[in-house]
Amino acid sequence: MNLFSYEQASNAAAAIDLAKAGNAPRYLGGGTNLVDLMREDIERPDMLIDITQLPADIEPRSDGSLLIGAAAKNTALAADSYVRSALPLLSRSILAGASAQIRNMATVGGNILQRTRCRYFYDDAAHCNKRHPGDGCDARDGFNRYHAILGASPSCVATHPSDMCVALAALDARLHLKGPIGLRSMPFLDLHRLPGERPDIETDLQPNELITAVEIPPLPFARRSTYRKVRDRASYAFALISVAAAVDIDEAGKVHDARLALGGVAHKPWRALKAEAVLKGAPANVESFRAAAEAELAAAIGLKDNGFKIELAKRTIVAVLDELKGEGA
Template sequence: MIPFEYKRAEDTDSAVATVTGQPAARFLAGGTNLVDHMKLGIAEPELLVDVSRLPLDEVLELDDGGVRIGATVRNSDLAAHPVIRQRYPVLAEALLAGASGQLRNMATTGGNLLQRTRCVYFQDVTMPCNKREPGTGCSALEGYTRYHAILGASDDCVAVHPSDMAVAMAALDATVVVLGQDGERRIPLTEFHRLPGSEPQRDTVLEHGELITAVDLPAQSAGHRSAYRKVRDRASYAFALVSVAAVVEMDDGGSITEARIALGGVAHKPWRATRAEEMLRGADASGKNFRRAAEAELKAARPLEDNAFKIPMAQNTIVAVLRDLTGVAADAEPEESE
């Protein structure tokens, strides 16, 4: 490992000032992703500013019925928190699906949002990678692409974002609270991560030195239902081939009044399924409507050589989650595509 300097932050303002003033400085919290990258030679910070002991480790109920999650709340504590389990089960389920207990005990909320892709070419410093070294090329385009993107990719990068937690937060309309030298700003989580475009090295819209201090979850209606489903090669904490987070509200007549759906494992960021949502709002809860909405969302998919299976997998997972949330039986009606 290349030598680096270490400082423990005394408060958020000094942490931001220190990192902002040094281009090669990074924030350190749980370190479950960053330390791995330092060992692999992917990241070479000259200074680590430890923010893990700042008072950002609480889950607070807000006056409007929402919840504020501090940036250093551990994933295990967040998944077990009674308010999260009761009001936001989709988030608790995503966290529990995301990693082993040992990792959840270390990983933080802010760090989870900032974790980088697990693309094998990104993690292999002997291979060209535009995300790791801009302008060198994307090895995945002509390589092994089973785990790569089918939505929102570019000629410069086809990697996917690995977080389960972020997918659930995207479906919950979460807001990321960040602190920079110019003060605090609030970023909708759906706008926090970037699609690769021609700058795949930029995972988020954060400026250097900006520190995540919290994530705010809005209040949910009393009748909402939510769930997270992750499809993976093995049950023991593999990364998602496809995942679906969904939040649904229905009226007494069985019509969907609100639907929010996010997909993981398919894009460079948590993919908000806005086409499917639009088709579902006001529609009857039925297998046929679920199937049509899922197919409409995946029409924009552009699979690679090894991952065309992700299109039907994503469609089927969306339908399955919506069935579970609405109580529509799998054999209630045919699901023929038009």
Template sequence: MTPFTYARAEDAAGAIALTGAHADSRYLGGGTNLIDLMREGIEAPAALIDVTGLPSGIEPRDDGGVWIGAAVKNTTLAADRTIRTRYPALSRAILAGASGQIRNMATVGGNILQRTRCTYFYDDAARCNKRAPGTGCDAIGGFNRIHAILGASPACVATHPSDMCVAMLALDAIVHLDGPMGARSIPLADLHRLPGDTPEIDTVLRPNELIAAVELPALPFAARSAYRKVRDRASYAFALVSVAAALDVDGGTIRDVRLALGGVAHRPWRAAKAEAALRGRPATEASFRAAAEAELADAAALRDNGFKIELAKRTIVATLGDVMEAGA
């Protein structure tokens, strides 16, 4: 591991100032991903700025929304009574996301910014455009069972690993950022990038910008939500496919819906086509299947991951069924 300096910030302003004083620095939350990347030589910052002093509160809002500090631990967020009541899919996604030990360390901000777990990204003997731009992507012609079926490019077929982000995306989360150019807020849907020709760039964050908080807007029917994760083993494992869903049903007809997928793309995937296909339709398995077909119509399989297309469709149908059963 390359030697580095360490400094602790008490707040966002202090963290931003420290990045200006330390060239080639990275923000450090729980370190559950960054430290691994440093051990593997993928990341080699000259300085780490500890941002665990950032806001770590969970504040219910009078309008029904919730404000979540970037330094809130995953365990704390999953166990919070307001989250479990207003946004149960988020609590379930976090609990499905990692071991208890990792959840106890990982922060909300760090979870959002974690990098892919593609095996070729971690293998310095492999070609990887995300790790070493311009070298190629050995995953495309290699063993690619876990890789993307939506939004991929000839440069990269890696997937985003977060469970939490899938649920937050379905819940219309807004990410509040701060940096040298000032504060700004963007929808989580706009934070992560598809790979295109520059897969090494994961997000739209500006240099030295950090996540200060996440806001979950009021969404009353999110209380009727579910998260389902399909993985190779029941213990700690990343998703082959995951689905977060919330339904607003009146008299058997779907008035509104939120749907997002994980394990299928370079970023958490908002299922906009499926949502459009569901609104105004009867809340039946046939409608769920038709919506799933619409969403996966453009999916493209690699040699080893064609099963993911049908798996994603079935997981969408099953998760929407879970929501209906929970609201019965």
């Protein structure tokens, strides 16, 4: 681990001012990913800026929206009574991630910005375009059971590891940002990038820009929602496939509206827009659910070890939607 300075910021403006004084600053929330990366000599900041004093409120609003301070702990968000009743897919996605100890430390903003857990990214003896642009990607021909089947490129087949982010993608969340150029907001779906030729550029944040809050717009039918994670063991494992879903089924038994997102399949949380388009107006039955899954996975490409994930994703989508249909019966 290289030498670095440590500073504590009392608010977002102070954090940004501190960042402007560093050559390679990093914001520190819970540190559950950043510290690991520093130990592995992947991240080499010259300054750590502690932002745990930033707002951590979880604020339901009168219009049905929810504002979440970026410094809120994952445990607090998952346990919040409003989240558990109005947005169960969000609570369940957080509880499916990591361990209780890590959830107690991890912040919402840090969870969003965590980096891939690809073993080749962490192995300094491996070729990795994300760590060293132009170096190659050993995962493509290596052990790639956990890697991407959608949106990958010859440069990178890594997946985004977050469970919570899959739920945020399904919920049309927006990010509140503050940086040297001022305040702005961004659709959550626009934050993370697909790898293309530059997998080392992972988000569309500006230099030294800080996530200050996450806003979830009103979605009344999210009360009928869930998150399912398929993994190799029951706890502390990353997703092979995960599905966050919410459905609105009308009195005629047809899907009036739906939100669907996938994890474990791509370099970013994957919003299943093609599946949603198939579902809207269709009968709420297994045949429609399967058609939606087929439409979303039509472009999927399997690698040597992960081709099974294509069918697994389809079956998981169908199972989750069928479960939600039964909840309203």
